[in-house]
Amino acid sequence: MNEPSSRVISPVLGEIRWDTDCELHFPAGLPGFERHKRMVPVEIPSQRPLVYLQSAERGEVCFLALPVLTVHSGFRLRLSEEDRSLLELDQSEATRDDTPAIGADVLCLALLVPVGGTFQTNLDAPIVINLHNGRGIQIVTPAAAAGSWRLSRSGAWEAVC
Amino acid sequence: MLVLRRRAGETILVGGEIEIEVIEISHSRVKLGVRAPCHISVIRKETLAVSQENRLASDLIASRGQEAVGELLQLLNRPDPGRPGPT
Numbered sequence: 695m696n697e698p699s700s701r702v703i704s705p706v707l708g709e710i711r712w713d714t715d716c717e718l719h720f721p722a723g724l725p726g727f728e729r730h731k732r733m734v735p736v737e738i739p740s741q742r743p744l745v746y747l748q749s750a751e752r753g754e755v756c757f758l759a760l761p762v763l764t765v766h767s768g769f770r771l772r773l774s775e776e777d778r779s780l781l782e783l784d785q786s787e788a789t790r791d792d793t794p795a796i797g798a799d800v801l802c803l804a805l806l807v808p809v810g811g812t813f814q815t816n817l818d819a820p821i822v823i824n825l826h827n828g829r830g831i832q833i834v835t836p837a838a839a840a841g842s843w844r845l846s847r848s849g850a851w852e853a854v855c
Numbered sequence: 856m857l858v859l860r861r862r863a864g865e866t867i868l869v870g871g872e873i874e875i876e877v878i879e880i881s882h883s884r885v886k887l888g889v890r891a892p893c894h895i896s897v898i899r900k901e902t903l904a905v906s907q908e909n910r911l912a913s914d915l916i917a918s919r920g921q922e923a924v925g926e927l928l929q930l931l932n933r934p935d936p937g938r939p940g941p942t
Contacts, residue, residue: 706920725898726906727913741928746916756916757909758924805912806927808919813927819905832909836901849930 702753707736710748717750718823718830721780725819725832730755733830735823745803747821759803762820763796765843765851769817771796772835780831781824794824801825804843814844814854 701711718733732750743764749755762769771793773781783794794800801823804815817840823830842854859867867875872892879886889897898906915923 706916706924724906724909725902726909741924743931744924744927754917755913757912758916758927805909806915807908807911808915808923812930816905816908819908832905834899834902834905836899845927845930847930849932 700750702734702748702750704746704748704753704756706756707746707748710734710736712750718747718828720830720832722831724821725834727755747803747805758806759821760806760815762802762804762817762840765804765815766817766840766853769796769802769820769840771800771802771820771822772839773822773833777822777831777833781822781829782827783824799825809844812845812847814842816842818842 699713700717701709703709712734716734718735720731720733722728723730727749730749730751734748734750736746736748738744738746743761745759745761747757747759773783773793781800783799796802803821803823804817805819805821806813806815808814818835819832821830821832843851844854846852861867861877863877863880865877869875873895874890876888876890877885878888891897
């Protein structure tokens with residue numbers, strides 16, 4: 695077996711090694727991190743459903759995320775034509791209302807942000823990853839649709855008004 | 856605010872360095888092309904708030920690492936008060 699070809703030292707995950715086929719490619723980076731176009735998704739079985747999005751460019755850049763459906767089971771994915779183009783989804787069979795299936799065609803993750811002693815996430819800016827080609831984007835919905843959700847002390851996710 | 860009317864194909868100049876061209880006009884949207892020096896960031900306004908959130912998200916891990924993960928897992932694994940317990 696060949697040694698993994700890439701490595702990074704992450705302050706929270708330690709040394710990570712991976713093959714480039716495991717990388718996610720973000721052609722536009724993320725807002726605020728436009729130069730970080732290569733990400734490595736890391737799951738620790740004992741910490742599921744948490745997902746770490748580790749930058750392959752710099753070890754100190756790492757995000758904590760959750761699948762959006764664990765936050766809000768009613769979440770509906772909305773993709774613009776530009777989003778679909780960046781993700782290289784198969785547009786030849788798609789109609790305007792044809793949304794890729796979460797979990798089968800795309801993975802949708804919500805980044806977690808610390809707020810007031812707990813955690814919050816913005817479901818109007820989910821990370822969307824095309825599971826067929828590893829391309830990812832962070833979509834930004836101009837008008838509040840799903841909104842922000844906060845983790846309460848009881849462990850339930852609540853919509854933030 | 857300066858309000859200007861432009862047709863598709865027409866351009867606005869900002870500060871002599873930035874050009875904004877109206878590329879296409881549809882029923883509900885306008886497609887704009889922006890030429891600006893590399894040192895000037897051009898983003899959709901709603902993206903600014905998201906970039907600030909992303910920086911907080913990155914700082915969470917950078918500054919608190921597994922401590923934050925532990926707190927989060929503790930909250931996520933709290934039993935659901937609405938779920939019936941064992942009988």
